Amino acid sequence: MDADAEMGRLPRGRHGLSPEFVARNQRERLITGLTQALYEVGYQKTTVSLIGQHAAVSKSDFYKHFESKDECFVAAYDAAIERIRDQLIATCEEASGEEWPQRVRSAIKALLELFEAEPALASIALVEGLRAGRGVYDRYQVAVESFVALLREGAPPAPEGTSAPEATDEAVVGGIASMLGRRVLAGEAERLSDLFPEILEFALASYLGAEEARRIVSAG
Amino acid sequence: MSSTRPELPREFIAGHKRRRMMEAIAELTAEQGYEATKIADIVRRAAVARKTLYDNFDGKEDLFLSAIDSTVAEMRVVVEEACAHDGADPEAGIIAGLEALLDFVAEHPAAARMCMVEAISATPSSARLYDAGVRDFVELLQKRSPGETDLPETIEESLVGGVAWILQLQIRKGEAERAPELLPELSQFVLSPYLGVGKVVDPGRRK
Numbered sequence: 001m002d003a004d005a006e007m008g009r010l011p012r013g014r015h016g017l018s019p020e021f022v023a024r025n026q027r028e029r030l031i032t033g034l035t036q037a038l039y040e041v042g043y044q045k046t047t048v049s050l051i052g053q054h055a056a057v058s059k060s061d062f063y064k065h066f067e068s069k070d071e072c073f074v075a076a077y078d079a080a081i082e083r084i085r086d087q088l089i090a091t092c093e094e095a096s097g098e099e100w101p102q103r104v105r106s107a108i109k110a111l112l113e114l115f116e117a118e119p120a121l122a123s124i125a126l127v128e129g130l131r132a133g134r135g136v137y138d139r140y141q142v143a144v145e146s147f148v149a150l151l152r153e154g155a156p157p158a159p160e161g162t163s164a165p166e167a168t169d170e171a172v173v174g175g176i177a178s179m180l181g182r183r184v185l186a187g188e189a190e191r192l193s194d195l196f197p198e199i200l201e202f203a204l205a206s207y208l209g210a211e212e213a214r215r216i217v218s219a220g
Numbered sequence: 221m222s223s224t225r226p227e228l229p230r231e232f233i234a235g236h237k238r239r240r241m242m243e244a245i246a247e248l249t250a251e252q253g254y255e256a257t258k259i260a261d262i263v264r265r266a267a268v269a270r271k272t273l274y275d276n277f278d279g280k281e282d283l284f285l286s287a288i289d290s291t292v293a294e295m296r297v298v299v300e301e302a303c304a305h306d307g308a309d310p311e312a313g314i315i316a317g318l319e320a321l322l323d324f325v326a327e328h329p330a331a332a333r334m335c336m337v338e339a340i341s342a343t344p345s346s347a348r349l350y351d352a353g354v355r356d357f358v359e360l361l362q363k364r365s366p367g368e369t370d371l372p373e374t375i376e377e378s379l380v381g382g383v384a385w386i387l388q389l390q391i392r393k394g395e396a397e398r399a400p401e402l403l404p405e406l407s408q409f410v411l412s413p414y415l416g417v418g419k420v421v422d423p424g425r426r427k
Contacts, residue, residue: 131347170389179377
């Protein structure tokens with residue numbers, strides 16, 4: 001039995017909780033249950049009954065919330081992206097008094113820590129999202145673009161004599177997402193923080209140049 | 221001299237048919253997606269008999285995977301040759317390789333879409349082929365890396381992933397034909413971790 005689901009499970013019988021609360025709680029548990037099952041056995045083997053087992057929700061209750069596994073998957077995908085975005089926005093706000101490279105440092109660190117602590121979240125967002133097909137691919141793209149906007153905020157302009165790097169921030173974010181996805185797929189989700197200095201160097205180098213990026217990374 | 225049509229060698233015709241089927245599945249998946257593409261559509265588009273398809277491939281997925289595999293191999297050869305052409309100057313080599321890649325995408329929009337977009341989500345095996353393709357290009361970049369410092373593999377993977385992402389956006393917008401316009405920005409992006417932002421030759425201004 002999944003530990004998270006066990007903890008999130010409501011007491012049986014007359015608990016005096018409102019039906020709305022119970023419903024929301026069940027829905028959230030199903031989303032967590034699908035995310036976890038997906039990470040453990042992959043999309044094909046993630047059945048409605050397995051999701052129910054993880055979430056401690058009956059199959060018939062599952063269908064009160066979602067029409068199908070696909071629908072639950074899309075909800076879980078959106079929830080995962082929202083959590084990542086919330087985390088990044090909160091980190092950027094906390095570091096708002098800092099210089100841009102320091103803000104990038106904090107954001108990348110927070111992102112890797114979140115993925116490392118919750119590999120199932122990393123997996124649905126980075127790996128399954130792309131593999132799930134057209135509908136979800138659009139969501140992945142929207143998510144990447146929203147992270148691009150965060151990175152762009154306060155980034156230094158391109159040095160004189162070079163073309164304005166319009167596609168640069170998209171390539172930086174898309175490149176990091178792709179690389180992280182490959183590592184998660186290789187079963188390395190729990191060691192993503194090891195990559196922190198390299199990812200930071202990569203993100204900064206496109207704006208500040210290789211030397212300056214290395215200097216900032218090693219200055220800590 | 222006989223005026224009848226010259227006999228083409230049997231292997232030539234067989235190879236030609238194989239290629240037509242692979243082109244057909246590329247076009248069809250670009251137009252309507254992998255799922256919706258049926259064997260009947262493929263044989264009609266390729267103008268071959270159903271039996272010919274099954275003589276050559278185990279079925280739709282096998283044809284799809286063969287088509288991806290052969291396109292990725294072709295892409296790799298084109299890029300590798302372009303890189304090598306500028307021999308001594310690794311920086312120019314990378315720019316030439318990128319240029320060849322962008323031209324390939326522009327000239328073969330359906331095939332590019334098949335291996336860079338459809339492959340990722342169509343089937344687990346096609347996703348693995350996509351991953352292997354990315355791996356190939358990471359190795360190519362490592363072999364050709366400019367500058368004295370060796371970069372960690374994480375960065376090279378991110379560079380290849382970043383270029384792929386920009387091309388995917390371009391393909392999905394339906395603007396694969398305009399991919400070559402991305403050359404200045406992508407050269408800058410790929411070279412800056414090796415060299416330094418100000419030091420990158422902007423191919424758009426290199427006259």
